[in-house]
Amino acid sequence: MGASSPSNFKQRLTQDEKTAETRRRLLDAAIACLIDRGYANTTTSEIAERAGLSRGAQLYHFPKKEELLTNAVEHLFQLKFGEIKEKVSRLTSENDRRAMAIDMLWEVANNRLTTAWIELVVASRTDSYLQKSVSAANDRVSEFINQSFQELFPRPDGASVFYDLIPHIVCLTLEGMALEGMTLNSELTTKILDALKTFKP
Incomplete structure (x- = not known):
C-alpha cells in the first residue's frame, strides 16, 4: 500500500501520540524540578531522570536547555x-x-x-x-x-x-x-x- 494507506496513517498517529507523551513527561518533570530545586539548580540531566527517560531521549526532543524551559x-x-x-x-x-x-x-x-x-x-x-x-x-x-x-x-x-x-x-x-x-x-x-x-x- 502507499504512504497514505489507513494502516500507515494509524501508525503515524500512534507515533505522534508517543512523541507528545514523551514531551509531556519532560515538561512535567521540568516544572517539578523548578518547584523542588529552583531555576538555578534545574538541570536537563535531572529533568530526564525525573521523567524516567534517558539523556539521549531528552536531547532528541529538546536539544538545548533553553528550548526545554521555553516550552x-x-x-x-x-x-x-x-x-x-x-x-x-x-x-x-x-x-x-x-x-x-x-x-x-x-x-x-x-x-x-x-x-x-x-x-x-x-x-x-x-x-x-x-x-x-x-x-x-x-x-x-x-x-x-x-x-x-x-x-x-x-x-x-x-x-x-x-x-x-x-x-x-x-x-x-x-x-x-x-x-x-x-x-x-x-x-x-x-x-x-x-x-x-x-x-x-
Whole structure:
C-alpha cells in the first residue's frame, strides 16, 4: 500500500501520540524540578531522570536547555490557565462572589504551579530567551482576567475610571504577598484579604 494507506496513517498517529507523551513527561518533570530545586539548580540531566527517560531521549526532543524551559513556560501556562478557568467557573451570582474570587485567587497564588511560575519570571529578568515566552503568557493571562472580570463584575454606575484595573491590582497584590511566603505576618495577610473583599470600587 502507499504512504497514505489507513494502516500507515494509524501508525503515524500512534507515533505522534508517543512523541507528545514523551514531551509531556519532560515538561512535567521540568516544572517539578523548578518547584523542588529552583531555576538555578534545574538541570536537563535531572529533568530526564525525573521523567524516567534517558539523556539521549531528552536531547532528541529538546536539544538545548533553553528550548526545554521555553516550552515549559507554555506548558505551565496551559496548566495554570486550565486551573484558573476551572476555579472561575465555580463563581456564582451569589452576593459573596467577590469574597469567593479573592479566596480562589489566593489559593492559586500559593500553589505549586505558581511556585514554578515565579521561578521562571525571576529567571526571565536575566535570561533573555525566557523573556518573550513569559511576557506572552502574561499577556494572555491579562486578557483572560479582563474578560472574566467584565463578565463576573459588570461596571456599576459611577465607577471610577480605574475600575478595569482592579483585577490586575488584586492579582499582583496577591502574587506579591505569596512571594513573601511564610515570612509575611499572618495577621497582616488576613487583614489585607479582608480589605480586598470589602473595599468599595
